[in-house]
Structures are given as C-alpha cells and as structure tokens.
Amino acid sequence: xxxxxSSTAMPSPTKKSFKAKMLEAREDAIIQSVNRxxxxxxxxxMTVDEVANEVGIAKASLYKHFASKEDLACAAMVKVMQKAQxxxxxxxxxxxxxxxxxxxxxxxxxxxxxxxQMPSLPSQxxxxxxxxxxxxxxxxxxxxITDVLGAWIESAQNDGCLNAELPPIAVLYTLFARACDxxxxxxxxxxxxxxxxxxxxxxxSCFNGLAIKK
Amino acid sequence: xxxxxSSTAMPSPTKKSFKAKMLEAREDAIIQSVNRxxxxxxxxxMTVDEVANEVGIAKASLYKHFASKEDLACAAMVKVMQKAQxxxxxxxxxxxxxxxxxxxxxxxxxxxxxxxQMPSLPSQxxxxxxxxxxxxxxxxxxxxITDVLGAWIESAQNDGCLNAELPPIAVLYTLFARACDxxxxxxxxxxxxxxxxxxxxxxxSCFNGLAIKK
DNA sequence: GTCTATATAGCGATAGAC
DNA sequence: GTCTATCGCTATATAGAC
Numbered sequence: 001x002x003x004x005x006s007s008t009a010m011p012s013p014t015k016k017s018f019k020a021k022m023l024e025a026r027e028d029a030i031i032q033s034v035n036r037x038x039x040x041x042x043x044x045x046m047t048v049d050e051v052a053n054e055v056g057i058a059k060a061s062l063y064k065h066f067a068s069k070e071d072l073a074c075a076a077m078v079k080v081m082q083k084a085q086x087x088x089x090x091x092x093x094x095x096x097x098x099x100x101x102x103x104x105x106x107x108x109x110x111x112x113x114x115x116x117q118m119p120s121l122p123s124q125x126x127x128x129x130x131x132x133x134x135x136x137x138x139x140x141x142x143x144x145i146t147d148v149l150g151a152w153i154e155s156a157q158n159d160g161c162l163n164a165e166l167p168p169i170a171v172l173y174t175l176f177a178r179a180c181d182x183x184x185x186x187x188x189x190x191x192x193x194x195x196x197x198x199x200x201x202x203x204x205s206c207f208n209g210l211a212i213k214k
Numbered sequence: 215x216x217x218x219x220s221s222t223a224m225p226s227p228t229k230k231s232f233k234a235k236m237l238e239a240r241e242d243a244i245i246q247s248v249n250r251x252x253x254x255x256x257x258x259x260m261t262v263d264e265v266a267n268e269v270g271i272a273k274a275s276l277y278k279h280f281a282s283k284e285d286l287a288c289a290a291m292v293k294v295m296q297k298a299q300x301x302x303x304x305x306x307x308x309x310x311x312x313x314x315x316x317x318x319x320x321x322x323x324x325x326x327x328x329x330x331q332m333p334s335l336p337s338q339x340x341x342x343x344x345x346x347x348x349x350x351x352x353x354x355x356x357x358x359i360t361d362v363l364g365a366w367i368e369s370a371q372n373d374g375c376l377n378a379e380l381p382p383i384a385v386l387y388t389l390f391a392r393a394c395d396x397x398x399x400x401x402x403x404x405x406x407x408x409x410x411x412x413x414x415x416x417x418x419s420c421f422n423g424l425a426i427k428k
Numbered sequence: 429g430t431c432t433a434t435a436t437a438g439c440g441a442t443a444g445a446c
Numbered sequence: 447g448t449c450t451a452t453c454g455c456t457a458t459a460t461a462g463a464c
Contacts, residue, residue, distance in 0.1 A: 040339070041340075042256075044259050045258050045337060048439075049438090058448065059440090059441085060450085063442080064447055064448080065447095068441080099425065102424075121396065123254070123334075125254075125255060125259075126255075126259065160426060162424060162426060163418060163425065163426055165414075165418045165422070166424070169404065169406065170397075170415045170416075173397045174397050174419050174424060176400070177397035182390075182391045183388050183391035186387040186390070186391065187383075187384060201379065202384075204380060205380055205423075206423065207424050209419075210316075210377055210380070211375060211422060261456085262458065263458095271429095271431090272432075273458090274429095274431065274433095274460075274461090275429065275430050275431075277458090278429055278430080279429090283458065
C-alpha cells in the first residue's frame with residue numbers, strides 16, 4: 001500500500017495538512033464503498049470498476065492508492081476491524097457483567113451487518129485470505145478481539161451464565177459467525193420488521209435458543 | 215437443460231435403459247463434483263474447467279449436459295433440495311414431537327455441510343439466483359419444505375416448546391441459515407473435535423442458546 | 429456425445445500523457 | 447495523482463471434426 005503522506009518537507013504545514021486531509025477523505029470514501037460492495041456481493045463478485053465508478057474516479061487512480069484488489073479489500077476490512085477494536089475496548093471499560101459485554105458486541109456486529117457495512121467473509125482458499133493473514137493490522141486486531149472476547153467468555157462461564165455444554169472456542173466462533181449471519185439479510189428482505197426488531201429477534205435466538213427455557 | 219433421454223423409439227429396451235443409466239451415472243458424478251465445489255468455494259469462484267477436470271471430461275462435453283454454468287449449479291442444488299424433501303417427508307411420517315422433527319432436519323442439514331455437500335447460498339444479485347428462482351424443481355422443493363417446516367414450527371409453538379419471542383418466519387429463516395452456518399467450518403478447521411461433537415455443540419447453541427437456562 | 433481448438437467478453441492491472 | 451487507452455489473462459461458451 002503506497003499511502004505515503006507526501007514524503008518531502010513542506011514550507012506550509014497548514015497546506016500539507018489540508019492536502020493530507022483531502023487524501024484521507026478520498027481514501028475513506030473509497031473504503032466505505034468497498035465495504036458496502038463487499039457486504040453486498042462479496043470479494044469475488046465485486047469489481048474494481050464498480051468501486052471506481054461509485055467513488056467517481058478512474059480505475060487507474062484507485063491503483064495509485066492501493067496496489068491490488070486484495071489490498072483494497074484488506075484496507076476496508078482493517079478499517080472495520082479497527083472500529084470493532086474500539087468498540088470492544090469501550091465495552092471492556094464498562095463495569096458490567098461479562099455476558100452483557102458479549103451481548104453488546106454481538107448486537108453491535110449484527111447492527112453493522114444490517115447497515116451493509118460488514119464484509120462477508122472470504123472462502124478458505126480465496127486470494128483475499130492470504131492478504132488478510134499477511135496484514136499485521138488485520139491480524140493484530142483479530143488477536144486483540146479474540147483475546148478480550150475469550151476472557152469474557154471464560155468469566156461468564158465461571159459465573160455460570162454461559163451454556164456449559166460449549167467449550168469457549170465454540171462460543172467465540174459462534175459470535176464471529178453471528179456477525180455475518182444470513183438470517184439478518186433474510187429478515188430484512190422480508191420487510192416485515194424494523195432493524196431494531198430484527199436485532200431483538202436474532203439476539204434472542206442466539207442467546208436464549210430456539211427452544212423454550214424450561 | 216437438455217437432458218433428453220434419447221427421444222427416438224428404441225428396438226431394445228434393455229440397451230436404452232443401459233445407455234440411459236450410463237448417462238445418468240455421469241450426470242450424477244458431475245453434480246456431485248459441483249456440489250463439492252459449490253460448498254468449498256462458492257458459485258463465483260468455481261470454474262467450469264475445474265468441474266470438467268474433476269469429472270475427467272472435456273469442458274465442451276459438460277455443455278452438452280448443461281446449457282450454462284448457472285444451469286449446472288442449479289441442477290446440483292435441485293439435487294440437494296430433493297434429498298432434503300425426501301428427508302423431510304421421512305420425518306413427517308414419524309410420530310414424534312414437532313420440535314424433534316425440527317431438530318432432526320437441522321442436524322441433517324448441518325451434517326450435510328460438514329460433509330462438504332451443502333452449496334453455499336448465492337448473494338442477492340448473483341446470476342445464479344435468477345436461475346434458481348426460475349427453476350420449477352427448485353422452487354417447488356423450497357415451497358414444500360417451507361410449508362412442512364412452517365407447520366412444525368407452529369405446532370411446536372402451540373405446544374409451548376419453541377421460543378415465544380420469535381415469530382415463525384424468524385425460526386424458519388434461522389433454520390435455513392444454520393444449514394450454511396460458517397461456525398461448522400471454523401470448528402472443523404480447528405481439528406479439535408469430531409464431526410459428531412461439532413454437531414452436538416452447534417445443535418446445543420442453536421436450540422439451547424449461548425446463555426444458560428435459568 | 430466426446431474431443432481439440434477457438435471465439436468472445438470481462439476484469440485486473442499498467443502505460444503514458446497531462 | 448488524475449485521466450484515457452490498452453495490455454494480458456482467464457473464464458464462459460461455441461465451432462466443427464470424429
């Protein structure tokens with residue numbers, strides 16, 4: 001990624017800052033479009049032409065910002081990951097029960113998906129996967145979130161308020177899976193319920209289960 | 215789809231049957247490969263060349279059996295749908311509680327995914343989606359399953375053993391979503407648990423919920 | 429129906445002018 | 447850094463011989 005913020009020394013700091021902000025704003029616009037498209041159709045079906053058209057710049061200009069389609073998608077997913085890190089840290093700082101922290105994160109990720117900002121995860125052997133695994137920013141974010149969530153899960157199980165039949169890793173993976181659960185899209189397409197209602201229903205089925213509590 | 219089983223009248227019925235069986239066997243082999251690839255990498259990433267290579271025939275020969283890549287994938291998904299219809303009918307015939315029928319179907323679809331035979335569902339605007347919606351076999355199967363599952367769900371809710379916070383359609387969509395739940399793949403890749411253990415865990419989180427029953 | 433060889437199109441990526 | 451124009455590759459689909 002060649003996002004060098006102008007390497008030469010500048011006479012006017014204000015002008016440099018302005019240019020840098022313009023650049024950053026454009027890259028933010030690009031990344032926002034990419035996340036929408038990644039969420040809507042996935043990495044394979046998304047084309048670089050689409051991204052360029054949606055942002056309103058030429059495809060060649062896109063490649064000045066990002067070296068490849070994989071890098072482009074990776075940058076977008078890193079952005080989401082960083083937003084998630086911030087949210088998780090905020091939850092961590094609150095003095096509430098671990099289970100409630102877990103619920104807050106689950107609801108937040110689902111809301112993100114309903115807003116079309118959660119990229120659908122790439123299949124095992126996608127070229128994107130290799131790029132993600134090689135991205136320090138992405139892996140660091142993933143590890144931080146995994147560690148924090150893992151600690152919450154263990155605490156909640158010690159408190160006796162998490163399903164004891166499930167090992168912590170199964171709970172963790174389930175939370176990740178719920179972040180891209182297609183049931184959200186199904187219910188949204190049915191147009192029968194508001195986003196809030198959908199969140200309530202999916203949270204209930206996730207934490208309370210489909211079967212009735214006895 | 216031009217699967218015409220030889221339109222001219224034949225002198226020897228046994229020979230015709232034999233040829234038809236050979237044809238059917240080949241098409242079954244094709245469809246099996248397609249389902250594996252659809253499950254592994256999805257429709258977009260799957261190439262017709264891959265399918266041809268895996269089956270061991272030329273690509274042009276594939277196009278004699280199926281008019282397009284979409285038709286090819288559609289035929290594979292219809293096959294899975296028909297297997298599901300048969301399983302659902304078998305459950306229907308059993309004299310067990312509706313909730314147990316629902317659980318049997320859920321477990322069966324998850325097992326199918328663990329075996330790599332459950333195609334991952336296409337994104338909204340995929341070209342495959344239009345083909346599926348236009349396929350009578352596919353839509354008929356989907357409707358039959360929807361109707362039967364819907365009846366079970368209502369019965370189970372009347373019996374008071376299904377989460378009352380969820381409208382029937384939310385339960386139905388959740389069951390469909392669990393059939394392609396990525397958590398199965400995650401847990402399988404971790405190599406920590408057997409397929410049976412994975413099924414037990416995911417069934418528990420699906421029906422009992424992540425949180426503990428109080 | 430099966431093959432080899434090829435047409436056609438879309439997409440990722442780049443060249444080169446400004 | 448932005449553009450237009452184009453390269454090069456890959457993948458769907460087809461032509462035509464056998």
